[in-house]
Amino acid sequence: MDGFQAYGAGKAGGAFDPLTFIRQPQTVVRILCWLFSMVILGCVANEGYVNRPDSMEEFCIFNRNHNACNYAVAMGTVCFLCSTGFLVLDVYFPQITGVKDRKKAVMADIGLSALWTLVWFVGFCFLANQWQVSKEEDNPLNEGSDAARAAIVFCFFSVFTWALQCLLAVHRFRLGADSVTLNQDYVDPNQLDEATPTYE
Structure with a gap:
């Protein structure tokens, strides 16, 4: 069966094609997701902590709540690493020969994408709330406000990109389940011809 695919990839052993890989919706x-996590991490790590004019003590720009900055930095870092890992897995995925191993990889993608959707939704709500209740006297020079807004906006975008990634993984899972079922029932027509007795 030349067109057989399992979980969105053809038979193992084919050559890696970078252009085809880059054009895949899940790769885009x-x-x-990878870029958004870098933006959030960069915004909060670089400009999320400021000093008050009357003090040398550093505080978080989000309502002086260090938990908000720590959450954004930690989630940005872990999400960056997770996205990198899954990009590597996507490159290696067509070389996985076992259908069960492909199934596990796709199921892990579904689970982690759903988890990251929730994590970024919580992060968006948390950062937006803390930014809304921030006091002007804590940051009279308005330092880092653009970075704070950018972090909130990209948290919001991340909710949708990870949700879309989860939907794409679910689609791959459904395709995989259908193709595996079809492959199990498939019988080579040449074998049928050989098994059929001929009467002369």
């Missing part, structure tokens, strides 16, 4: 969305 995965790269967006």
